[in-house]
Structures are given as C-alpha cells and as structure tokens.
Amino acid sequence: MNNFFEVKIEITVEDIDDLNHVNNAVYVKWMDDVAFKHWEHLTKNEPITDTIWVVSRHEIDYKSEAFLGDEIIAKTYVGNTRGVTSERFIEFYKGETLLAKSKTIWVLLDAKSYKPVRIRENILNLLQPFK
Structure with missing residues (x-):
C-alpha cells in the first residue's frame, strides 16, 4: 500500500x-x-462540520512489544467506504518491526441528530486517494 498517512x-x-x-x-x-x-x-482546506465519525468496531492483532524510548510510526489508510461506514487500517511499527495492526469500522453521523448518514461524494473524494 503506497498511500499511507504516517504519524x-x-x-x-x-x-x-x-x-x-x-x-x-x-x-x-x-x-x-x-x-x-x-x-x-484531509479536511484542513475545507473543514466538514455537519457530520462526525464514530467507531462501531475495532479489531487489533498484537505482534510485538514497544517500550519507553522506542520510536513508533503509525501508518494508516482507508479501506472500503460505502453507505454509512468506512474501514480504516492502522499498522504500528518500530523500525521495520510490525508491533500491531488494526482495523476499525467508522460510521458517519449527522452532527446534530447523531443519526447515521450516507457518505457523500465530497467525503468519498477525500478518502479515495487512500483506498
């Protein structure tokens, strides 16, 4: 996957x-x-304030340990996004060593009613480069 966002x-x-x-x-x-x-x-140039993301499910596989003083890099990318849900994958590395990997299912909600809303084209376009 070449389209990681790193932290x-x-x-x-x-x-x-x-x-x-x-x-x-x-x-x-x-x-x-x-x-x-x-x-x-992703939204720094055009903030989206009428919707919010909430977690519906986390899956985590722990592969190795991290200790105080270690430098950790998290790499994330977006998976399938359709309807009201979007997958996000994150991998945590210490150097070349994979420490943990996760998959989260996010649900898009209306910011006022807190009810699920379909992911609109403007949001899909933001996430597309990371698919």
Whole structure:
C-alpha cells in the first residue's frame, strides 16, 4: 500500500504497564489519535462540520512489544467506504518491526441528530486517494 498517512508516536511513561511495555489499551487511544490527525489533514482546506465519525468496531492483532524510548510510526489508510461506514487500517511499527495492526469500522453521523448518514461524494473524494 503506497498511500499511507504516517504519524510519529512518542511513548510516555503513562503508556507503560506493569510488564514495562506499552499497554494494549494504549493502542486503542493511538488508533483514535491517528484517525483524528488523518481526518484533520484531509479536511484542513475545507473543514466538514455537519457530520462526525464514530467507531462501531475495532479489531487489533498484537505482534510485538514497544517500550519507553522506542520510536513508533503509525501508518494508516482507508479501506472500503460505502453507505454509512468506512474501514480504516492502522499498522504500528518500530523500525521495520510490525508491533500491531488494526482495523476499525467508522460510521458517519449527522452532527446534530447523531443519526447515521450516507457518505457523500465530497467525503468519498477525500478518502479515495487512500483506498
């Protein structure tokens, strides 16, 4: 996949658990942060304020450990987007080592009613380069 959006992650002491590695739950927070930064990047020239994204499902496969002081790069891209849902994939790397990979299903909601809305062409066009 050549169309990754990348985010560098700084591991903090708060990310570390009793086993002295990044806690599994921290990856969920990172997934949210990476998705938010990507969406912010995509809409920086034309903010979209009448809709919001919410998570409907997360899947995470943990492959290796990360420790305080490690440099982590998260790479994300968008998968199938249709109807009211969009897939987002994120892979977390320490150097060439895959630490974790995730798939999240996002649902687009109307920002006022919080009801699902069909993903419009303007949003599809933003996400297309990342398919």
